[in-house]
Amino acid sequence: MELRNILVIVAIALYALAMAGIVSTDAYSQAASAEARGLHALMAEVRSGAGTGAMLADAPQAVAR
Template structure:
């Protein structure tokens, strides 16, 4: 094997090990759980058709375009 191929294999192994370490941490699981709850809440809101509160689509054109006064 060429040295380049060996280095690529070693780099991939280290990357996989680092990713496994990150995924197994409590901080990652808390962030993933919060994201899942947020997506679930967003999907529930979209399915319900809104609760009558103003959404971005209901905002004035200046706000929708990001124009500040």
């Protein structure tokens, strides 16, 4: 194996280890949970249809089409 291939493998392994360390932290877990709650709230708002008329009414005619 070439030295470059070995360095690429080592770099990928270190990257995977670093990502596993970040994902396992409590701060990441809290941020992901907050993002999921926000996405759920946004989807509920979109499904209810609230606010769509005002957003389209305020848009210029070229954008509203």
